[in-house]
Amino acid sequence: MSVSGKKILIAVSGGIAGYKIHFLIRDFVKKGAEVQVIMTPDAENFVTKLSLSTLSKKPVYSDFYSDNGTWNSHVEMALWADVMIVTPCTANTLSKMVHGMCDNLVIATYMSAKCPVFIAPAMDLDMYAHPSTKKNLELAESFGHIIIPAENGELASGLIGQGRMAEPATIFNTVEHYLSSDIQSRSLEGKTVLITAGPTYEAIDPVRFIGNHSSGKMGFSLAEEASKRGAKVILISGPSFQIINDPNIELYKVTSAKEMLAKVFEFYESVDIGIASAAVADYAPKEVAKEKIKKNDENLTIELVKNPDILKTMGEKKTHQFLVGFALETQNEEENAKGKLEKKNLDMIVLNSLRDEGAGFKNDTNKIKIFTKTEKKEFNLKSKDEVAKDILNFVEAQLLK
């Protein structure tokens, strides 16, 4: 993994987080990258061209023309770059980018760029949470740009919330990770990913069971996507009609929660990323009848006992594993999901609400929200294969922090 020899175009807009750009430039230059800095006119109120050009070892431009009458070609700079990073990206600059409001050198350069574009927004929490910012970030993402989300913490206003520009190290790592072409396609090489999928069936007698409508599709899509990215994948699935054609995925079929738990812990120590997408039955019959139960009586009572919580046990025994859980909720969705994140000692939880049409069990589509202890991200309704990409992209971004 290296950025050595890469051409990095850093576009700075007018936010207080501009002071962090010095560290970012230094990181790239230290690793042998060439850095060209451009800035919006307002950025000059926060950082000086002199400090940025001293670190980048190149003149810094903010106007179409220099004082000596030379033309600062936005087209040349845009085509020169291997990547463009807009950071800090203010609400104003973000809005101009996605709507083509081309009234300064940064936007003109951005609109001429053919390279991958990274955006690290920075703004006050209410501006970051505003629907217009959310919409603009979605638009930027739909153009194929890579958003490096703002972090939670103390803001220049004194308020505390999400809006702080990502740390220079996070921005550097994200770009470095992307630039290594091997890593682009094999981003989980060397990692072992364990996924639980499908329902569990809890036997009542030799022919009947307690189960649920889970199809297993989400877990299988995750397994295929992780395998494409070069991971060693261990897929532990309850009864399901899904099939796997990928010889690199180790598929273990189980029936009950207890079997699933036992299989998970055969591998747990060697696992780097654990994703529990199985819809495990919470209760199982206390006794399994040896023979088929006859319908003699008017009423039949089956005593149920609590099943082991597989994910919670994984959370309790966590040493180095990055743990992802799922929450399928019908009410108080976010609160419940965040509660599970804490209670099960998870690093990340994926919420799907049964209130959202097309989300959850059985469907080929899903609409998710992801939570970590400090972040929240909402996604649109997508196929489960696309959702698997979003989930793994999010996991990878967390691992870089």
Ligand code: C5P
């Ligand atoms: O507590 P709840 O069942 O809503 O939690 C859902 C999450 O916990 C899912 O990730 C699911 O796979 C996991 N889970 C588990 N074992 C259980 C119950 C849930 O691994 N017995």
